[in-house]
Each structure stands twice: as C-alpha cells, then as structure tokens.
Amino acid sequence: MARSTKTIAGDETMHYVSPRKKREAPKAKMQPPMTPMIDVTFQLLLFFLLTMTFREAEGIIPGTLPAEAGTPQTDPIELEKIEISLRPAAEGCLYEIRGLNVGINSPAELYARLKARQDAIGSADAPVIIKPSPDVGWEFVVEAFNQAMRAEFKNIGFATSS
C-alpha cells in the first residue's frame, strides 16, 4: 500500500499524513467551468442588443369606414360637404378643397384652410370626404385625415372608387 505523504515548501523531506487526517481534510469543490458559458451568453446578448431595432411609438387615429357603395353617413340635417382631393405632385402631394380652387401643398396650410371652412360653416359636424387619386401615397392620405381630425371635424370619411 502506498504511504500518504505531504511536501512542505522548501523542504524536500516526505512527511507522512495519516489516512484519518486525509479524510478530515476539506475536499476540493467540484464546479463546472463557467467561463465558456459566460462567453457564449455575452455573445448572444451582444448579438440581440446590436440587431434589435426600437420601433417608433405608434398610435391610432380613429375614424369611420366608407359605406360599401357610397359616401360616409351624414347627419339628417344636410350640411355642406368638404371634399379634399389629393393628387401626386413633383414634391409629394397637392391637396385641394373643393370650391377653393387653390392648391395646398403643406399640412399646416391644409389645417388652416379646414379650420377656416369650419368657422365659416359654423359646425364641426360637416362631413369631410377625402378623395385621393389612386397613385397618392398613403402617408399623404393619412396626413389629410390627421389634419381634418386635428381641426376637430367629427365626420371624416374616404371616397371609394366603386
């Protein structure tokens, strides 16, 4: 049977260690190697952090849908319709309010004109109908809708081609 020995630094002499002392000695802890796992985890974390994109805050603008074959519902009391037509222009879109015969190319101006029309009619219940030409971008349609909502019109709808 091999005899248990221990070495002391600077001393080459082999010292005997009894089996009892050996049993009493604290056992070495078993621990899985954590370093590769941490490496991989950080790689994954970095990947997700770098590849993710934060979406801009989205909201909704409430509205009503057009009737299947006509214009949006109107009040029993007939109010003057405000028709906004949209057509593509060199730089974006040109808005026109029927009856004004003026091309509007900025949302701020559209808002001002709508507000003025509302004051002239004296009611926010007048139906606003947005009539885009087929090749107008959705961003401009939403722009017109947003400005009409901003002007606090209550009855805004889209004209459909069918």
Place this chain on the structure above:
Amino acid sequence: MAKSKVFVKGRGEASFNMTPMIDVTFQLIIFFIIAGQLASESLAKLIPPKPYESISQKADKQIPNRVIVNILSRDPDRKSNDRGLSGQASEYKIGSTSFDVGDIEGLAEVLGIRRDSAEAAGYEDFFVEIRAHHTVFYDQIEPVLLAAARAKIPKMSITARMQTYEMEE
C-alpha cells in the same frame, strides 16, 4: 506585528460572484427572444406614416376588439428608385395569415369571422386597424376599406406614428 482580530485566518481572496450576473444575462436573452417573436406576430415590419402634428393616440391594450390589417410594400426601402414599385403592396397580413393584394372576398370573410367572435365574447366596439407602409398607394389600400365595409365593420382606425414632443425647459 499584531494579528488582526477581524481576519483571523489572514487575508481573504477577492472574487466576483458570477451567478447573479449570469442569471440576469439569461433573463435578458430570454426577454429579447420572446419580445421579438411576440412583436412580429401581429405587427408586420413596416413604417407607418408620420403626419405633421400627429394626433394619433396610444391604442387601448384591449386586443380582442380589433383586427390589425398590415399592408406591406414591394419595395419598402425605395431601393429601386421606382416610385411605382414602392407604391405597390406586396401582401395584406392579418397576424400570420397573408392575403393577395385586392382579395376583397378573402379579407371580408376573415374580418367577418373576427367580428363575430369578438361580438360573441362581448366586444361590441369592434374595429379594423389599418396599418400600412407609408409609401403604398391609396388604390392598394382601398380594397381593405371595402372588405371591412363588406364585413359590416363600421369603425376603423389608422396607424400613424405619434407626435414626439421636445422637452419643455
């Protein structure tokens, strides 16, 4: 030199406790994976319009009373310099279900089913949310409006990016 009364066994070894750090890191990874999947389920990857002085409001979290129709562009990044291509819709999407552009019948059927199940669950103010890429032309979106009208859904809402206000001094 007098022996320390606090550190009787001599100097202690300084070491980092890695366990909480790994715990937190795993939590973050799981969050990113799950959040990414959830977000892509009902909201397709597109850029909605951002109107001037946007009045869009944060939607109610009550999901069952609405159906989101995503309208994606053929060329969302305008890589081809062809205005017409970015104006064309590639597909309509409700959740993970895709529809061909102009498929009013298919859309109306699904919207009708959604409306019925929402009404059966007690949600009366059911509405359709139109979430379209900002470059898509109106004639590509019009079939969705018609399909919703055909499914007898009177209300709709439009997805738009919200107004961001600068910090007031």
